[in-house]
Amino acid sequence: MTAPTVTTTPAPQGAGSPQRSWGDRAAKLWHRMTTPSTLPLMGTLVTLILMLVIGQMRYSTERRDFVSIKLFSNLFVDNSYLLVLAVGMTFVILTGGIDLSVGAVVALVGLVIATLLPTGLPLVIVLPLAVGIGSLFGFMIGVMVHYFSIQPFIASLAAMFLARGLANVVSVQSVGIDHDGFSALAGWSLKFGEGRDIWKINSSMLVAVAVLAVAYLLLHHTRFGRTVYGVGVGDRGNAIQLMGLNAGRTTLWVYVISGTCAGISGVLFAFYTKSGFNLTGIGMELDAIAAVVIGGTVLTGGAGYVLGTFLGVTVYGLIQVMIAREGLDSWWTKVFIGVVLLAFVLLQRAIARKKVR
Amino acid sequence: MTTSPVQRIVGAVWHHRLFWPVVALIVLLLACQINSPGFLSIDVRNGALFGQPIDILRTAATPLLLALGMALVIATAGIDLSVGAVMAISLAVSLTYLQGSASAGEVPTVMAAVALGIGVALLCGMFNGFLVSVLGIQPFIATMILMVAGRGIAMLITQAQITTVTSAPFKFIGSGSVFGLPTPVVIAAVVFVIVAVIVRRTALGMMLESIGINREASRLAGVNSRGITWFAYALAGVLAGLAGIVYGAPTMAADANNIGLMKEMDAIMCVVLGGTLLSGGKFYLSGTVIGALILTTIERAVIIFHLPSQITPLFKAIVIIAVCIAQSPELRTWLHKAGGRMRTKTPPSAPSTTASTSSADDPRKEVAVS
Numbered sequence: 038m039t040a041p042t043v044t045t046t047p048a049p050q051g052a053g054s055p056q057r058s059w060g061d062r063a064a065k066l067w068h069r070m071t072t073p074s075t076l077p078l079m080g081t082l083v084t085l086i087l088m089l090v091i092g093q094m095r096y097s098t099e100r101r102d103f104v105s106i107k108l109f110s111n112l113f114v115d116n117s118y119l120l121v122l123a124v125g126m127t128f129v130i131l132t133g134g135i136d137l138s139v140g141a142v143v144a145l146v147g148l149v150i151a152t153l154l155p156t157g158l159p160l161v162i163v164l165p166l167a168v169g170i171g172s173l174f175g176f177m178i179g180v181m182v183h184y185f186s187i188q189p190f191i192a193s194l195a196a197m198f199l200a201r202g203l204a205n206v207v208s209v210q211s212v213g214i215d216h217d218g219f220s221a222l223a224g225w226s227l228k229f230g231e232g233r234d235i236w237k238i239n240s241s242m243l244v245a246v247a248v249l250a251v252a253y254l255l256l257h258h259t260r261f262g263r264t265v266y267g268v269g270v271g272d273r274g275n276a277i278q279l280m281g282l283n284a285g286r287t288t289l290w291v292y293v294i295s296g297t298c299a300g301i302s303g304v305l306f307a308f309y310t311k312s313g314f315n316l317t318g319i320g321m322e323l324d325a326i327a328a329v330v331i332g333g334t335v336l337t338g339g340a341g342y343v344l345g346t347f348l349g350v351t352v353y354g355l356i357q358v359m360i361a362r363e364g365l366d367s368w369w370t371k372v373f374i375g376v377v378l379l380a381f382v383l384l385q386r387a388i389a390r391k392k393v394r
Numbered sequence: 395m396t397t398s399p400v401q402r403i404v405g406a407v408w409h410h411r412l413f414w415p416v417v418a419l420i421v422l423l424l425a426c427q428i429n430s431p432g433f434l435s436i437d438v439r440n441g442a443l444f445g446q447p448i449d450i451l452r453t454a455a456t457p458l459l460l461a462l463g464m465a466l467v468i469a470t471a472g473i474d475l476s477v478g479a480v481m482a483i484s485l486a487v488s489l490t491y492l493q494g495s496a497s498a499g500e501v502p503t504v505m506a507a508v509a510l511g512i513g514v515a516l517l518c519g520m521f522n523g524f525l526v527s528v529l530g531i532q533p534f535i536a537t538m539i540l541m542v543a544g545r546g547i548a549m550l551i552t553q554a555q556i557t558t559v560t561s562a563p564f565k566f567i568g569s570g571s572v573f574g575l576p577t578p579v580v581i582a583a584v585v586f587v588i589v590a591v592i593v594r595r596t597a598l599g600m601m602l603e604s605i606g607i608n609r610e611a612s613r614l615a616g617v618n619s620r621g622i623t624w625f626a627y628a629l630a631g632v633l634a635g636l637a638g639i640v641y642g643a644p645t646m647a648a649d650a651n652n653i654g655l656m657k658e659m660d661a662i663m664c665v666v667l668g669g670t671l672l673s674g675g676k677f678y679l680s681g682t683v684i685g686a687l688i689l690t691t692i693e694r695a696v697i698i699f700h701l702p703s704q705i706t707p708l709f710k711a712i713v714i715i716a717v718c719i720a721q722s723p724e725l726r727t728w729l730h731k732a733g734g735r736m737r738t739k740t741p742p743s744a745p746s747t748t749a750s751t752s753s754a755d756d757p758r759k760e761v762a763v764s
Contacts, residue, residue, distance in 0.1 A: 135534070172584070181715070185722040188672045190534075194659055195714040202708025209704050315704070319655075325543060336535050366554060368546045375543025382531050382539070 051274035077333030077341075080244070080384050081348045084331075084377070089357050096362050101233070112354040118305040120350045122321065123328040124252045125298025128291040128344045130329050131256075132268045133338025134189035136292060138178060139299040140321030141200035142171050144314065146303025148204050150219075151212035151313030152328035167307075168300035174200055175296015179289035193292075197322070203270045204315040211314040214307060223308035241305045246303060252343045265291060269338025327374055328353045331381050352377065409515025411669040414720045415684045418667075418713060422691045425697045433698065437509055442571040446698075448579075450690050455578035458686040459637035460661035461590050461668075463630030465682045469599075470623050471606040471674025472526060472533035472545040474630045477661055480518045481638030481654030484511035486551040488639055492559045504563040516689065519631015523624035537627075540659065548650035557648040568643025577638045585633065590679050599677075601627060606674025613616040663710065664689055667717055688713065 069075065089104050096103040113120070121141050129136045146167045148265050153163045181192035214220075228241035264287045267277030277284055307313060326336075332349025334341025356377065360370045390394040407413060426446070427433045436445035460477050467474045488511035492498045495507075519542060522657055525536035568575045593599035604612040605619045613619045634654075642653055666672060667688055668681025690710045 163516070181718070185719055185724050186563075187718045187722060190662075190672055191666055191714065191718055194717070195711045197711075198707040198714065199711035202705055202711060203702030205702070207709065209702070323538065326538070327542065330535060336532050366549075368554070369548045370546075372543045372546035372550075375539045375546070376533070378542065379525075379539045382525075382535050383529065386529055386531055 046066035059359050077335075077381070077385055078345045078348070079335050079344060079379065081331060081352060084380075085348055085352055085355070086226075088352065089177055092355070092359060092362075094268065096359075099144065105236075106314040107234060107236040108358070109232070109351075110238070110242075112358060113242050113245065114237075114239060115309075115357070116350055116354040117239075117241040118302045118309060119321075119324060119328060119353065120245045120347065121298050121302040121305060122325040123332070123346045123350050124248055124343060125295035125302075125323075126329050126342050127252070127332075127341060128256070128265060129189070129295045130266050130326070130334050130336060131290060131338055131341055132291050134182065134288070134291065135192065135193060135323050135326070135336075136175075136178065136295045136299075137193040137198055138174055138196035139295065139302070139325060140179045140323075141204065142174050142296065142299040143303040143306050143318040143321060144316065145200045145204040146170055146205070146300055147307040147310070148207040148212060148311035148315060149313070149316060150304065150307050151214050152207055154214060154219060159170065160216070160222070164304055167304055168297060170228065170302060171300020172297040173292040174288070174299070178296065179286075179292035182292060183286060183289040186289055189292075203314070207227055207315070208313070211312050213312045220311070223311060241308050244305060248298065249343065249347060256343050261287065261290070266339055301344075306347045319365070324374075327378050330385075331377060333381075333385075337387060373388050411678065412681055412684060414717055415669065415688060417682060417692060418717060419688050421685060422688065426691070426695050430698050432763045438574070441574060442576075443574045445479070446694065448576065450687065450694055453689040453693070454574040454686045455576075455582035456637045456641045456681060457657070457664050457689055458582045459585060459640065460657060460666035461465045461632045461682045461686055462586060462679065463626075463633035464658075464661045465665045465668070465670055465677045465679060466593065466602055467533070467630045468588075468662075468670055469602040469606045469673060469674060470626050470676035471609070472623070472626070473662065473672070474522060474537045474627060474634075475534065475538035475658050476518065476522060476537040476544055477630060477637070478521020478654035478657040479541050479548065480631055480634035481641060481657060482548040482648070483516040483518060483544055483551065483638070483652050484635035485638040485642040485653055486557065486650050487511045487514045488564075489642070489646065490551055491556045492561055492564060493557055493574050498559055498561040499563065501563045504525050504561060504567075507565035508567070508639055509563070510717050511639055512632055515631045516628060517631075519628040519634070520624070521612070521632065523627030526627060527620045527623040543723045545650060547697055548648075548653075551654075552648055552650045554650070556650075560648050561646065564643055565646055566643075568640055568645075579654040581636070581640060585636070586679065586683065593679070596597040598622070603675050603677065606677075660689055663714060 052203055092103045105320065122143070126136060126139065149170060150163055150167050154160070154241075177199075178189070178192045179197045181187045181195070182189050222240055224239075226237040228237045230236055256265065260282060263280070264277055264282045264284060267282060268284055268287050270276050284393065286379070306317065310317070328345050328349040329341070330349070331335060331352050332341070332345035332347070334345060351372065356373050357370055360373065395669070423434065428431035433446050436443055436447055438444070460481075464474055488507040491507045491510050492503065495503050497503045521542060522533075522537050522751075525531045525539070526533050529536075553569050567577055567581075572580045577584065593602070601617045603621050604615070604617055605622060637657075638654060642648060662672075665677075665682050667685035668678050668683070670677045670681060690715060693703075693706055695708060696703055696706045748761065
């Protein structure tokens, strides 16, 4: 199916053999880009580019371009916690599940850090412990889903209530974090550039990128990753069985991964706000789900890319930036996220219909 | 093996789907009664009933209204996450209309305001239904759009302020009483009866269930699955609008940010506690009522036990986990196996371990069987 279908696109003038091969390659790439499985990702990319172009035209001044490294640097200073959350959520959604507990876990983790640090426990114990709390919640959801066949929605809803309730038990007030080591870690950054164009890479961004890299390797280069996709196909594991993979406890593990990511995200959020508060992260799980969906992962599971999630978070952050630049109230963000979500869902739907035919 | 009638009745009660939810409700109520004697007493003042049980009923009206619509949506294997946002929108519309009108204290104006609020809620439900039934978008994501955007829309309507009005008839909807019962209870009861009659005295309920079990098969069998699914979402929207008005009427303040926040979760919890599976198919309206009562009783119990009200989510979590695990087929088969082995007199330690590992090995198989 390679040659005949592809060469229908006429090669540009000068049909010499090297040019044609280039044309072929371009056509092949085009073909690959427009297959149903990558089309949502392309949609995300197009949206991103479109937003950047609009932003560049509207907000650039004589002195400074809107699209700059500084823009992306600021964007990920503000959203690195969301990226980690969304990466974890991608695993769960790929298996056709959902994890509603992550926002509440972020709040609980932040509060635990804020209350444990003043007791004099060293940072090397507190931070892993905080991440461990996330893993524990993930494990709990996983056990309920895997061993008791409770629907992921309800199991994670229960975990959400549990985490939120525990956070309320810890404290109902905002607890500031005043700890030298913690502040040093949160405030650490590499600075580049000069004057007003200064941009930085901080510790949260490094952590987020590391999580993204690990997730990418895990999902696209291991048996486990294949199995995650296989479980999401939803034919009771027949397909993966035929591939010689064993579903086993994959369902359990994806929730542990998501919970761990929520734990890490809680730490990053504490870095960001330098405090713990029991009401943080209400609706954060939906932001994460929205970012995953905008990133081209299908909610029924089985298809999607973790790098798409990265693009999804970028689109999400860019919407926030542009709303702020327009001087609109922050709740407009919600309306716009809703509109973008609608557009992407319609796109996914159109693609799915095409696939069936 | 012969079974006596008593055994049969006990068996029927034990295996009844509402057994665990009702037990949970009774335990909660008794715990409250033991903690504060007189909890369950009701007295009559000024021709109206007063007391904690009545108050629980009054508070349960809002989640029940939401949950009735939700139950029908869940029966079609769907979900409606937007109900909380729709509550905020409908209350915002009603109160903004009242605020703008000169005769806010008169009954016709209030009726117009309520009709307007519910009308907008109907539009919201129609939008959800359109996305789900016509465009075929997954319900979770389709209704999430309105959940995310809806609160922004409510903020637009109220101009990001807390709209407050003074209107006696409007307040009556939330805190008045009819025949001695609080108005919300009467409204919820009437809605329950109407929904139950529509759904159970016609073929509609069966059609909803058939759509939830197999949409394609029911379509081929001649069920108008598109129209019926659309109807379910529209009804859920209307009931959410009504719930918003009932919920906001006592304070007569439309706080678009907080009205109905997380109420969709409460509504889904009511439905699930009532024995309806989120995967669709069979749904139970009476179970939903029990679910709404359990939810409200938990909230009340936290106050009765003098616990800080922020702990409520913790108790909700415990009850959800307990009821879901008690209802899960895995546990029942496990208990059954463990019980069976006990009777055949194997050493008591052995059966539990073997049974647990065997159920751990193939949970999917057992789901398929059940």
